[in-house]
Amino acid sequence: MTTFHAIRSKRVVTPNGIRAATVRLSNGSIEAITGYSDLPSGKHVYDAGDSVVMPGLVDTHVHINEPGRTEWEGFETATRAAAAGGVTTLIDMPLNSIPATTTAAALATKRAAARKKCWVNVGFWGGVVPGNAGELRALYRAGVFGFKCFLVPSGVPEFDNVSETDLRGALPILAELDAPLLIHAELPGPIDEANKKLLNSDPTRYRNWLLSRPARAETTAVEMMIRLAKEFEARVHIVHLSSELSVPLIRRAKKQGVRVTAETCPHYLFFSSGGILSGWTAYKCAPPIRDSRNNKELWRGLRKGAIDFIVSDHSPSPPELKCLDTGNFFTAWGGISSLQVGLPAIWTELKGRNFSLEHIVRWMSVGPAHLAGLDKQKGAIAVGYDADMVVWNPEDSFILRPQMLHDRHKLTPYAHRTLFGTVEMTFVKGKMIYDRGRFVGAPQGALLRRGKR
Ligand SMILES: [Zn+2]
Numbered sequence: 014m015t016t017f018h019a020i021r022s023k024r025v026v027t028p029n030g031i032r033a034a035t036v037r038l039s040n041g042s043i044e045a046i047t048g049y050s051d052l053p054s055g056k057h058v059y060d061a062g063d064s065v066v067m068p069g070l071v072d073t074h075v076h077i078n079e080p081g082r083t084e085w086e087g088f089e090t091a092t093r094a095a096a097a098g099g100v101t102t103l104i105d106m107p108l109n110s111i112p113a114t115t116t117a118a119a120l121a122t123k124r125a126a127a128r129k130k131c132w133v134n135v136g137f138w139g140g141v142v143p144g145n146a147g148e149l150r151a152l153y154r155a156g157v158f159g160f161k162c163f164l165v166p167s168g169v170p171e172f173d174n175v176s177e178t179d180l181r182g183a184l185p186i187l188a189e190l191d192a193p194l195l196i197h198a199e200l201p202g203p204i205d206e207a208n209k210k211l212l213n214s215d216p217t218r219y220r221n222w223l224l225s226r227p228a229r230a231e232t233t234a235v236e237m238m239i240r241l242a243k244e245f246e247a248r249v250h251i252v253h254l255s256s257e258l259s260v261p262l263i264r265r266a267k268k269q270g271v272r273v274t275a276e277t278c279p280h281y282l283f284f285s286s287g288g289i290l291s292g293w294t295a296y297k298c299a300p301p302i303r304d305s306r307n308n309k310e311l312w313r314g315l316r317k318g319a320i321d322f323i324v325s326d327h328s329p330s331p332p333e334l335k336c337l338d339t340g341n342f343f344t345a346w347g348g349i350s351s352l353q354v355g356l357p358a359i360w361t362e363l364k365g366r367n368f369s370l371e372h373i374v375r376w377m378s379v380g381p382a383h384l385a386g387l388d389k390q391k392g393a394i395a396v397g398y399d400a401d402m403v404v405w406n407p408e409d410s411f412i413l414r415p416q417m418l419h420d421r422h423k424l425t426p427y428a429h430r431t432l433f434g435t436v437e438m439t440f441v442k443g444k445m446i447y448d449r450g451r452f453v454g455a456p457q458g459a460l461l462r463r464g465k466r
Pocket residue numbers: 074076106326328
């Protein structure tokens with residue numbers, strides 16, 4: 014493993030703009046940012062040339078599934094994919110692993126399973142499920158960054174969805190802790206209603222899957238959460254916001270001072286429903302990918318700040334569970350594998366839209382770091398911040414071949430697409446751990462706890 018004392022480049026993305034600079038590193042932190050030619054003598058310097066040096070991405074929405082469903086995705090494979098995608102910190106969702114992270118004991122089990130397997134820094138969200146209100150304080154004390162809940166069935170039996178009554182039990186506790194509550198915002202009512210009309214429809218047609226998860230399911234859930242955030246003065250965060258109709262609701266609530274934030278995901282910005290052929294279940298997720306007009310409005314929501322940031326919602330499964338043989342969108346596992354491709358996918362889209370590298374940093378590092386309360390340590394190339402960085406070439410394009418992916422399974426809707434932006438090197442706490450397709454040394458990512466450095 015190579016420890017560098019400085020990295021220099023013609024394009025370092027700092028909070029004060031993009032410039033030629035030398036970033037000096039010491040004990041895993043950024044010690045100073047000096048002129049491009051101002052190199053420390055007799056020390057290890059990595060010269061990135063024209064490649065971009067940027068804070069590593071922070072991805073606060075990743076499903077790792079270990080222990081319990083390690084055959085879906087595990088710490089070793091997921092964090093390799095993260096490192097290869099320029100993600101230096103990820104926060105694991107509380108469900109799809111067994112146990113689900115709904116008690117302090119379950120968190121200890123997850124941490125034990127993760128030990129010595131993580132190439133990047135890994136933290137954990139806790140879960141709010143019916144009946145675990147009494148566990149939340151202990152779970153928060155044990156180091157989770159906040160909590161996640163579902164308002165519709167989650168897809169796995171050990172993580173039940175909550176009702177408004179459950180939330181009324183949990184939210185006063187979360188408000189007192191000042192812990193964020195992350196919500197899968199879809200309500201069952203509009204989904205059940207839509208499904209009644211689809212009884213004899215063709216389950217291999219994407220349009221029918223889309224119709225079965227109407228925007229109204231999301232907007233009514235967002236409205237409910239805004240109402241509850243106001244009532245309890247709690248922090249709520251809408252995960253994977255998918256519908257243009259939710260954007261004005263969030264914007265208005267923010268203006269009124271409600272403590273609400275929202276994220277969207279690369280797949281809602283990169284793909285649109287019109288391009289999804291019958292039976293192509295690699296695209297299945299919930300809420301669903303919507304049409305191209307919706308797509309544009311999500312970009313506008315990001316530009317105007319109604320949507321705060323972009324994270325992957327990496328949620329793979331074994332290919333068999335994606336029902337590729339039948340092409341049935343209704344029975345296929347809902348989740349898209351994308352941890353390694355978020356940066357190039359978003360950059361490919363940004364290039365044509367008059368956005369800059371600074372938007373990438375804002376939406377893929379600073380914003381998610383802020384949600385997790387990590388914004389004083391991660392998400393910036395600035396003195397005192399952790400030396401978690403990615404070196405990449407935004408002009409370089411490549412065709413994504415499935416064998417390039419480091420996740421456990423290679424099934425992703427991004428396969429065979431041309432993407433811009435090649436990740437060259439990834440540094441975690443000043444150590445180069447990924448170098449053009451090669452992993453260097455051993456997994457040394459930290460298991461993060463809230464409030465600890
Ligand atoms: Zn998710």
